[in-house]
Amino acid sequence: MNKKNKILSIVLILTISTLIGISTSFDILHSRNRIILATTTSTYDSGLLDYLIPSFEERSGILVDILSVGTGYALESGRRGDADVLLVHSRIREDEFISNGYGIHRACIMYNDFIIIGPSNDPANIQGENISVVMTNLKNAGESGLIKFYSRGDGSGTNSKELSLWDLINNTPNSGIDSWYFETGAGMGNTLIVADENNGYTLIDRGTWLSTKDSVNLILLVEGEDFLLNPYGAILVNPEINLSVRYDLALEFVAFLTSKEGQELISSYKLNNETLFFPSFGHGNETYGCSTTDTEIEFWREYNGNYTG
Amino acid sequence: MVNEFIDGIIEAFVLLFSFDLEVWGIILLSLRVSGTAIFVATLVSLPIGSFIALREFRGKKALTNLINTFMGFPPVVAGLLIFLLLSKSGPLGSLGLLYSPTAMIVAQLFLAIPIIIGTSKAAIESINPDLKETILNLGANERQLWWELIKESKKSIIAGILVAFGQAISEVGAVMIVGGNIRWNTRTFTTSIVLQTRMGEFGMAMALGLILIIISFSLNYILTHLQMRDI
Numbered sequence: 001m002n003k004k005n006k007i008l009s010i011v012l013i014l015t016i017s018t019l020i021g022i023s024t025s026f027d028i029l030h031s032r033n034r035i036i037l038a039t040t041t042s043t044y045d046s047g048l049l050d051y052l053i054p055s056f057e058e059r060s061g062i063l064v065d066i067l068s069v070g071t072g073y074a075l076e077s078g079r080r081g082d083a084d085v086l087l088v089h090s091r092i093r094e095d096e097f098i099s100n101g102y103g104i105h106r107a108c109i110m111y112n113d114f115i116i117i118g119p120s121n122d123p124a125n126i127q128g129e130n131i132s133v134v135m136t137n138l139k140n141a142g143e144s145g146l147i148k149f150y151s152r153g154d155g156s157g158t159n160s161k162e163l164s165l166w167d168l169i170n171n172t173p174n175s176g177i178d179s180w181y182f183e184t185g186a187g188m189g190n191t192l193i194v195a196d197e198n199n200g201y202t203l204i205d206r207g208t209w210l211s212t213k214d215s216v217n218l219i220l221l222v223e224g225e226d227f228l229l230n231p232y233g234a235i236l237v238n239p240e241i242n243l244s245v246r247y248d249l250a251l252e253f254v255a256f257l258t259s260k261e262g263q264e265l266i267s268s269y270k271l272n273n274e275t276l277f278f279p280s281f282g283h284g285n286e287t288y289g290c291s292t293t294d295t296e297i298e299f300w301r302e303y304n305g306n307y308t309g
Numbered sequence: 310m311v312n313e314f315i316d317g318i319i320e321a322f323v324l325l326f327s328f329d330l331e332v333w334g335i336i337l338l339s340l341r342v343s344g345t346a347i348f349v350a351t352l353v354s355l356p357i358g359s360f361i362a363l364r365e366f367r368g369k370k371a372l373t374n375l376i377n378t379f380m381g382f383p384p385v386v387a388g389l390l391i392f393l394l395l396s397k398s399g400p401l402g403s404l405g406l407l408y409s410p411t412a413m414i415v416a417q418l419f420l421a422i423p424i425i426i427g428t429s430k431a432a433i434e435s436i437n438p439d440l441k442e443t444i445l446n447l448g449a450n451e452r453q454l455w456w457e458l459i460k461e462s463k464k465s466i467i468a469g470i471l472v473a474f475g476q477a478i479s480e481v482g483a484v485m486i487v488g489g490n491i492r493w494n495t496r497t498f499t500t501s502i503v504l505q506t507r508m509g510e511f512g513m514a515m516a517l518g519l520i521l522i523i524i525s526f527s528l529n530y531i532l533t534h535l536q537m538r539d540i
Contacts (some may be wrong), residue, residue: 013352017352019350020345020349023341023410024411027409027410027411028404028405028407028409028411031405032408036489041507045504045507045508050492065489065491066491067408067489067491067493068490080396081396081397081398082397082407082408083404084394104366132527186507189506189508190506190507192509193506193509201462211511212494212508214509225398227419242397242398244402244405245397251467
């Protein structure tokens, strides 16, 4: 290697190093004007957030990075201060998160419902039955070796809901003992694929179902029960827990979701002409399992102004 | 089944040549992250690898064992460690680097450094000792000796770097944990394939997989070509 080549390689190495330095500082700067929304796979994989967020980003100039995980992981990332705002669906755990001081100003944003799907010949005979009959039949059919049931098993909101349904018959299956009950430990989409490949039953949120049902053979068997309602709540991560949480920016985002414009956008999102999520911020949504306290409704109304009309 | 393969192949070419903004963003990000990680890892590892190969010191055997162990370090564990380090509740949380491309680079660095140290060390050690004598007899100083030995084992060193790059760009667990698979920001080939699969978009997932293979192939082709050339 002659001298010219040597200088050339040194210059090359220095240039590349500088470029790397610059791009790294961009990453640090980039984080200044962005918030991290930790949410469930159901709101993201259904396409709703990709539909909602561009109009918020345009209006506010705030960038929203979406972390699409389960409710359990989302709550944990809020607790650690890695997320600024949460959009999750497990009321009991949301309330617990708030009473532990990790989150503030919970608002119920929207709801849809869970459904139970399974093979079209329905060997467990659950179609159209009421929910406690459904759960009993599933259990009996499982124990007779007629069916398989697939649980998320990942601490997500859907997983919590499924466990609460087994609680209705006081009999929660155990995947270590019951050979017909499986935990996939994965997101809704993955679990649906596994259940479909094995012709099993599973609990699924309607949003994910409507956006993926064309690629599976399973069919909808049980729907329309109060027990199956699926309300989504937005929670701000408490800035007192972690000072680096971008509270002011996160507040703008929830103000948008609770505003007239945000709520109308949610109801206008359709896949194959079907509405996936129903907006439900405000009074009178208790029947949908979607309640926001009066204090919080008043709180958010004050900030809604920027995004209404 | 066969249809999904054919759909995937067709979709791959449509996406590549229609210059789909998102797909090209994913391609560029993956190359940026893995390229940076391998570049930095090479700068750090080559001197360390040759030092271990050419010097005798206490604890050399233990260090070699340690490096060999880290060459097979489980990527998800690396991801978890970097996550805990960069999380807001972790020691480096104030940098705000979790869920950024830089976090993914750090994770891949962690995996690539031992591989490049290990392979370059082995490459230099495998040089015939007579050559070392000859170079010294020609009046080379130590720095010149090292340089000559690195040049001599160039082919094996490049092979090691290729292995590290292949490992980095095809890795999914660590980048998923520290990058978060955020659209337009930290979505790479592999995390995107995971997402498309769980959304039931098998055609798109196949297409991305195919593009990844095409890119790996082209890069390897170029580097192998360089490797074969005698400079």
